[in-house]
Amino acid sequence: MSKIYIIHENDEWTVHLTKRLKELHLPYEEWHLKNGVVDLQSVPPEGVFYSRMSASSHTRGHRYAPELANAVIAWLERHSRKVFNGSRALELEVSKVAQYLALSIEGITTPKTIAAVGREQLIEAAKQFEGQPFITKHNRAGKGLGVQLFQSTKDLEKYVNGEEFDEPVDGITLIQEYISAPEPYITRCEFVGGKFIYAVKVDTSNGFELCPAEACQIGDLYCPVGEEKEEKPMFEVIPNFEDPLIEKLERFLEKNEIHVAGIEFIRNQEGVIYTYDVNTNTNYNPEAEQVAGVYGMLELSKFLGEELDK
Missing domain, CATH: 3.30.1490.20 (ATP-grasp fold, A domain)
Known part of the structure; x- marks a missing residue:
């Protein structure tokens, strides 16, 4: 039977996705690639494959998980399996140099x-x-x-x-x-199926650890956008967010075969937007989503289910 196969190395970041897949009664299987074996002469199973491989895997003791994922994805693509966030997405996930060069091709401004x-x-x-x-x-x-x-x-x-x-x-x-912003926040835009679903305002007052997942805790870092004393949620979904940048980002995702991503940008004092990070294993903040009534993992699960039906 065809399934949705989830390629990853972090159970804490995957449990919210599998919960939604269960709710929708979609068949799935996790491929945890902390370590493993790839038989290049074998034939992959039928189904659709979704990679959530992370550039930060080495911080969890999974130093070579991206390299193993790259081998697995190459094997899948060789057999014409449908891989969402495949080899090109992984290439950009593990290299900001590659991200910035790819963004610049689409006319998207990045910091020097x-x-x-x-x-x-x-x-x-x-x-x-x-x-x-x-x-x-x-x-x-x-x-x-x-x-x-x-x-x-x-x-x-x-x-x-x-x-x-x-x-x-x-x-x-x-x-x-250093991009000096008039207020201490950045904007993170979420995309599923290559299409914009919502934007989040992220407070950077307490540092630059901006992963929206509850499991992300690495301590204080220096914040490049100033300070703020007001108590407020770190993540807030922005209602009805619109900006001409969205069209450029969607085109960038399409050109680079990235299907699921969170892309972060910051505005300087003059209002110029600088895009500085592409997260191809994006997470979502449950508190912000609950307030706004939008759910990234639900949209992602629906997308994967539709692709499995095809």
């Missing part, structure tokens, strides 16, 4: 970014930002990994040569211009 390997090279690259604040982040990241705010190259040099330096799992650190 330099990629560097090596501590000396990182410090040298930062000199291009001298006189203005800048942030660092990991190329293969997720969960706000490596995000730090610096006011000068001298501050970065102390960090890079100190014991607190956070080495990226792929060795690539990004230096990126």
Whole structure:
């Protein structure tokens, strides 16, 4: 019997999806790829396949899960199986460099970014930002990994040569211009089946750990967009959100064969939008969805069910 196969490495991020699949009486099977075997001479089962592989898998002890997922997805695509968020999506998931270059092709503005390997090279690259604040982040990241705010190259040099330096799992650190927003929030747009479903306003007052899942807890990080004292929910669905950027983002998703994603952007003081992150294993915040009456995992389950029927 054909099924929906879920490729992932994090049970906590998958349980909400399987709950919805059960509610809709849809047959499914999980493929947890912490480790495993791929028999290249075998034939994959019939069904549709959905990858939720994460760039942050190494923070859960699953260092090579994306590499294994890449092998599994290549095997599936070789046999013409329908894979949602397949090989191209995974390529972008594990590399912000690849994300930014792909976004720029579609005319989507991203922050000025330099990629560097090596501590000396990182410090040298930062000199291009001298006189203005800048942030660092990991190329293969997720969960706000490596995000730090610096006011000068001298501050970065102390960090890079100190014991607190956070080495990226792929060795690539990004230096990126600091985007000064008039208010401390970013916007995250959610897409299912390549189509926009809703936008979320995300409060960044307490740091830049912006994963909406309840399971995301990695401690405080430096926030690149200021401070705010008012008590309010971290995630709020924006009613009837509209912006010309949505059409560009949908085109970007279509061109890169990404079917499910959360894409984050920030507006600067002049109102210019900078898109800086594409999450192809997107999660949804249950409290914000409950208030708004929209449910990402339900929409995703319906989408996968419709594709299975085809």
